[in-house]
Amino acid sequence: MQFETVKEAYDFYLAYAKEVGFGIKRSTHHKDKNGKLVDRVLCGSVEGKRAKDKRDIHVRAHRPETRFGCSTKMKVNSRQTGKYQITQLISEHNHYLSSPHKTHLYRAHRNMVPSHAVEIDIAHSVGIAPKASIELMALQTGG
Numbered sequence: 001m002q003f004e005t006v007k008e009a010y011d012f013y014l015a016y017a018k019e020v021g022f023g024i025k026r027s028t029h030h031k032d033k034n035g036k037l038v039d040r041v042l043c044g045s046v047e048g049k050r051a052k053d054k055r056d057i058h059v060r061a062h063r064p065e066t067r068f069g070c071s072t073k074m075k076v077n078s079r080q081t082g083k084y085q086i087t088q089l090i091s092e093h094n095h096y097l098s099s100p101h102k103t104h105l106y107r108a109h110r111n112m113v114p115s116h117a118v119e120i121d122i123a124h125s126v127g128i129a130p131k132a133s134i135e136l137m138a139l140q141t142g143g
Contacts, residue, residue: 003084006040009076013042014108021097022046023106027073039087043073045106046095068095 023045075088123133
């Protein structure tokens with residue numbers, strides 16, 4: 001499968017992740033001499049492990065673990081043809097997946113329509129607090 005831009009590859013993997021039930025993030029990348037992105041790795045949002053904290057003995061309440069070392073990823077590369085191709089795809093997970101109707105809660109799937117962002121800016125310039133304007137939009141869209 002080929003993509004014209006990395007953004008198209010990201011959007012494709014984001015749609016796939018939403019259907020399956022997990023979130024994604026952008027990982028490592030390489031650029032050529034001119035600064036053009038040559039390859040990009042897109043991985044699951046729970047990829048990797050948290051480093052050991054040196055202050056571990058002084059912490060009263062530890063934060064919950066959010067990364068589980070999941071190895072799911074998609075690597076795209078444009079070195080051969082100039083278009084971004086999927087060169088590696090790992091789809092195994094070591095954690096439970098969310099149901100598709102709850103995936104909107106992942107950071108990668110939370111997005112705001114540009115028109116809503118403009119409305120919030122206008123409301124802020126009038127003096128309405130951002131929280132109040134966002135709550136109003138949530139009520140308008142149904143929650």
